[in-house]
Amino acid sequence: MFYCLAEGVKIGETFMQALIGLAVVFAVLAVLIVVLQLFQRLFRLKFLNKNAAASQKSVSAPGTAAADSGASDELTAVISAAIAAYLADENADGDVGEPPFTLKNIR
Amino acid sequence: MGDNALLKKLTDELKEETKDVTALINAVADEKSFVEYDRFLRGDTPLGAAVGEGAVSGFCSVGGIDVGIFATNPAVLKGAIGKRNAQKIVKCVDNAVAAGNPVIGIYDTKGARLAEGIGALEGYGAVTAALSDAYGRVPVICVVKGASFGLSAYFAAVCDVCIGFDKSSLCTSSPLIISAKAGVDENKVGSAKIHAEKTGLYSITVKNERELAAALKNALNLLSVSVExxxxxxxxxxxxxxxxxxxxxxxxxxxxxxxxxxxxxxxxxxxxxxxxxxxxxxxxxxxxxxxxxxxxxxxxxxxxxxxxxxxxxxxxxxxxxxxxxxxxxxxxxxxxxxxxxxxxxxxxxxxxxxxxxxxxxxxxxxxxxxxxxxxxxxxxxxxxxPDAQIGAVDSVKAAELLYRDEIAKAKNKAAALEKLAAAYAAENTAATAVCGEGYIDNIxxxxxxxxxxxxxxxxxxxxx
The missing domain is CATH 3.90.226.10 (2-enoyl-CoA Hydratase; Chain A, domain 1)
Structure with a gap:
């Protein structure tokens, strides 16, 4: 039987506790990474490419900006559907917009 | 008999023999606008005197538009066409064309004056030539009032607008003869319904003179007044x-x-x-x-x-x-x-x-x-x-032809066809696709x- 310098503590138990401690630390780190990634997805934050994205934003077309910002296809579809529904409601209310030009009536 | 007495006799006779036709013309013409050609023209036939030669012709205004107008008179020799009344009609048509005015012909005639023989056919030829000359130069409107049998039926084919009364009959021969030959009811030959639905000769069908007047005014206005x-x-x-x-x-x-x-x-x-x-x-x-x-x-x-x-x-x-x-x-x-x-x-x-x-x-x-x-x-x-479909072939048909194997292999063939047709339409027949090629000016x-x-x-x- 081996004993360490600390009185009454066996060497094998010390190793086990060290291993469990390391495992717990790495597990917590892994959970933190997952949580941070979830936050990243949730809030559309781009920690690593923040500066690069900001510089591109000013020169890209509106249509491409949405794609570059990481918006998913689902989100685009949802927004399109919402706009379509809004326009449909607008038309249903009888507001059909203005004609694109005005002609002179022949009297 | 003195001149005045003779004139009165002829005038009375004319009024009596032409009252229905003149009333019809006056019903469509603007009030007191009808002026007659060759009013006292008169022929002697083996069947009796042809007062006014069996036709009334002249000029008037309809809805404010000057027109030449003629009508065969069924009260005189059943409105049959002969050489002399043909000349009366031709004069009316020629004068209208020379003035650039539309021509209205009203037909109620049982055919040719058989007693005249080839002369009657010459009359038809002259009217046909005059109408053909007018056609394309001035608006020509044909009105079938009652019966229009024989060669006069063809006049209905040389016009821009043909208006038929709902009780009229237009036939190349007597409907009695044709129906007997075919063993069908007389009304199934040359009726207004037939010409409105089957032959397409009648542009408009009217029930009475009021409807005729309205149709004539409308048609003449649209054909003669380009901007109003x-x-x-x-x-x-x-x-x-x-x-x-x-x-x-x-x-x-x-x-x-x-x-x-x-x-x-x-x-x-x-x-x-x-x-x-x-x-x-x-x-x-x-x-x-x-x-x-x-x-x-x-x-x-x-x-x-x-x-x-x-x-x-x-x-x-x-x-x-x-x-x-x-x-x-x-x-x-x-x-x-x-x-x-x-x-x-x-x-x-x-x-x-x-x-x-x-x-x-x-x-x-x-x-x-x-x-x-x-x-x-x-x-x-x-x-x-925006939702127009424009293309060489319908999207469903195109999918059937192009993706035959794919559809045959699919479990749900109808769904596969629908999906492939939609994909074909989006790429080929959708408005945006066609406009992108420059074939349509605007969506x-x-x-x-x-x-x-x-x-x-x-x-x-x-x-x-």
């Missing part, structure tokens, strides 16, 4: 228009309110033709209606369209084509008949027209439906609605169709 101010706002937004609308409803919304005069409504109803005003400009209207077999062209429909195009070309009326047409009809009887010739004729005419041509694709324009009405060869300006919202078409017609009205 109205009260309908050209910028009116047509809020009710959307995909799937019927042709009749579309016409009602787009053109100036109350101006559309439909021609041959019961003949080949797959296409609606007529005359109307758009911002006051008189136009020809041709609308295919997918409610009838997908708007597919039949030979009769093409005859109807061809007649409209000819009239519009003759009188400088721009043409508006409203297109929802899946091509030509797929029918063995049509295929083995005159379909190819008639569709080809419409394509020929549409490409040769010198008047302005505007087209709106409000549904499908597939195959001949596109080429004949909306292609660059057939239209000077073409519009379409417009349905509610602005009136304004866009009016703008097109205004810009094309002076086209030469």
């Amino acid at each position: 101010g109205g009260n309908d706002d050209v910028n009116r937004v047509c809020k009710t228009l959307k995909g799937g609308v019927k042709a009749a409803a579309l016409i009602k919304e787009i053109f100036d309110t109350g101006t559309f005069l439909e021609l041959k409504p019961d003949f080949a109803p797959v296409v609606i033709t007529g005359l109307a005003r758009l911002n006051g400009i008189a136009v020809g209207v041709c609308a295919t209606d997918s409610g009838y077999d997908g708007g597919r062209l039949t030979s009769n429909a093409c005859v109807k369209i061809g007649e409209l195009y000819n009239t519009c070309e003759a009188f400088g009326l721009p043409i508006v084509n409203l297109v929802d047409c899946a091509g030509a009809v797929e029918d063995i009887a049509e295929e083995n008949s005159s379909l190819i010739r008639e569709v080809g004729n419409v394509m020929y005419l549409s490409s040769q027209l010198t008047v302005g041509r505007a087209a709106l694709v409000y549904g499908k324009a597939i195959g001949a439906g596109y080429t004949a009405f909306a292609s660059k060869a057939a239209a000077d300006y073409t519009l379409c609605w 417009i919202e349905p509610q602005f169709s009136r304004g866009y078409l009016a703008a097109a017609v205004m810009s094309l009205a002076g086209k030469e």
Whole structure:
């Protein structure tokens, strides 16, 4: 039987506790990474490419900006559907917009 | 008998013998505007005196438009045509053409004066030549009042608008003879219903003189007055228009309110033709209606369209084509008949027209439906609605041909066909795809169709 310098503590138990401690630390780190990634997805934050994205934003077309910002296809579809529904409601209310030009009536 | 007494006798006789025909002419003419030619012309025949030679002719105004007008008189020798009354008719027609005035012919005649023999046929020839000379130069309107038998029936084919009374009869021989030969009821030969629905000779059917007067005024106005101010706002937004609308409803919304005069409504109803005003400009209207077999062209429909195009070309009326047409009809009887010739004729005419041509694709324009009405060869300006389908072949048919194996392998064949057809449509027949190729000038919202078409017609009205 081996004993360490600390009185009454066996060497094998010390190793086990060290291993469990390391495992717990790495597990917590892994959970933190997952949580941070979830936050990243949730809030559309781009920690690593923040500066690069900001510089591109000013020169890209509106249509491409949405794609570059990481918006998913689902989100685009949802927004399109919402706009379509809004326009449909607008038309249903009888507001059909203005004609694109005005002609002179022949009297 | 002194001159005055003789004149009174002849005048009384004339009044008595011509009262019905004169009353009819006065019913359609503007008040006290009718002036008669050759009033005292009189012939002696083996059957008795031909007062006024069995025809009344002259000039008058109808709805403010000067016209030459003649009518055969059934009270005198059954209105039969002979050499001398033919000369009376020819004089009326020639004078109207020389003055650039429309011609109205009213027929109620049992045929030729057989006693005159070849002379009567010469009379027919002279009238036919005069009407043919007038046709295309001035508006020619034919009215079938009662019976029009024998060679005079052919006069109904040499006109821009043929108006028939609902009790009239138009036949190349006596309906009695033809019906007896065929063993059918007399009313099934040459009736107004037959000519409105089957032969398409009648452009308009009327019940009485009041309706006749209204139809004549409307037709003459649209054919003779190219621009006339109205009260309908050209910028009116047509809020009710959307995909799937019927042709009749579309016409009602787009053109100036109350101006559309439909021609041959019961003949080949797959296409609606007529005359109307758009911002006051008189136009020809041709609308295919997918409610009838997908708007597919039949030979009769093409005859109807061809007649409209000819009239519009003759009188400088721009043409508006409203297109929802899946091509030509797929029918063995049509295929083995005159379909190819008639569709080809419409394509020929549409490409040769010198008047302005505007087209709106409000549904499908597939195959001949596109080429004949909306292609660059057939239209000077073409519009379409966002959900229009334009292409060589229907998307479902295209999917069936192109993806035959894929559909055959699919578990749910109907769903696979639908999906593949939708994919084909998006890539090939969708409005955006076609406009991207430059074949259509503009994709417009349905509610602005009136304004866009009016703008097109205004810009094309002076086209030469």
